């Protein structure tokens with residue numbers, strides 16, 4: 001495939017088929033890790049930039065966003081191509097890799113909040129608002145921007161192209177809600193009986209419950225932060241919570257048994273998708289997004305010292321889900 005811009009490589013990601021329960025149930029992972037910056041956020045970032053009121057003759061414009069990393073990386077990449085000046089507001093705990101990625105694309109990173117590792121979602125948003133007001137930048141405001149959710153129209157169309165209306169469950173991580181709700185909105189008219197299941201970390205409060213610390217990156221909303229307008233509870237049938245232990249254990253399992261490096265939010269979503277698969281009727285087809293690549297977490301999720309430091313216990317998910325994957329044993333694939 002010859003392309004004339006890196007932006008043309010956003011989307012059209014492959015679907016990895018994993019037969020479960022001896023073929024009774026199918027799990028499909030939409031490999032969003034194949035987008036140019038390694039996450040699904042390239043889709044929504046392009047949609048948000050395209051929706052900006054930029055005048056045709058504007059040579060450059062300033063845009064600002066508060067992001068834990070993936071949205072910032074995507075906006076920085078698009079800004080490089082579109083000659084935009086991009087500023088990312090990140091937490092003090094943002095991974096060095098993500099900060100360096102934004103800088104590599106020519107973006108500016110400003111670290112906001114205390115250095116104690118706590119999420120500083122509100123402070124980031126306040127600073128974004130200030131930069132937009134005082135410096136005249138366009139704040140893409142991902143939590144409240146309809147172009148976030150509509151950025152996944154292409155993803156839904158790809159799923160319908162590949163699987164038609166046979167999808168029974170859509171299980172995915174939820175942060176701003178753009179990917180889960182945006183995709184579900186597009187799928188629902190074609191699949192009225194679709195079960196939409198959002199997965200957040202234990203300690204995140206999108207589906208209520210007790211707030212607390214969690215280390216799955218990009219997903220969830222911490223206690224005290226506003227749940228944005230992009231989350232449409234009406235399109236979600238069920239909210240599930242997954243612990244860091246389970247999510248990260250699944251990341252290790254996927255890497256070692258399926259050769260697939262995914263981030264923590266994807267590990268959590270796959271964990272929940274497998275739990276759904278165990279109970280699902282014969283013939284169910286479950287779709288889960290592989291939100292971002294595990295290469296972004298080699299120094300955290302895949303680093304034994306980091307796991308020890310943060311008291312993460314890796315669980316034997318292989319044994320736990322052995323019955324689902326049983327038919328794989330001895331399979332040439």
Ligand SMILES: Cc1ncc(COP(=O)(O)O)c(C=O)c1O
Pocket residue numbers: 039041068070071173174175176177178179180217218219220263265266291292
């Ligand atoms: C790795 C990762 N997983 C999940 C999410 C949540 O996606 P959404 O904001 O579309 O709900 C994000 C968002 O930043 C993310 O970066």
